[in-house]
Amino acid sequence: MSHSPSWMRVARTLYGDAFEARTRDAVAEAMGDWAQLNRAEQGFAIAHLLYLNLRAQASTQHALRVLTEAVEEGLDDALDALGDPEDEPTEELPFRKVDEHDLSEE
Numbered sequence: 001m002s003h004s005p006s007w008m009r010v011a012r013t014l015y016g017d018a019f020e021a022r023t024r025d026a027v028a029e030a031m032g033d034w035a036q037l038n039r040a041e042q043g044f045a046i047a048h049l050l051y052l053n054l055r056a057q058a059s060t061q062h063a064l065r066v067l068t069e070a071v072e073e074g075l076d077d078a079l080d081a082l083g084d085p086e087d088e089p090t091e092e093l094p095f096r097k098v099d100e101h102d103l104s105e106e
Helices: 006-019 024-036 039-082
Strands: none
Touching (some): 006 039
16 A cells, blocks of 8 residues: 555656756756657646645645544644643642741741
8 A cells, every 4th residue: 555645656757857857967868858848848847747736735624624634633632631720729829938038947
């Protein structure tokens, strides 16, 4: 099972050699290949890349919604576990008395 979303697999399959070039020669070759495409072919490739970009954005937005809901649910659970601050005991907490002059305990 691949962990890459379908839009990424399509982009890498069709355009990976051109856009993931790692050397100057590979970039020059990709640019030469692009220059050999006619205007309609270039236009289609650009439109296809834009379409894949929209799919990627939609995928990202979905992931962010899922994460936001999970965080909100977790935050609600954590706040519920803490309880209402109004329910906290109001009596003073017991502190040891300390002599202010020599800081020895009484």
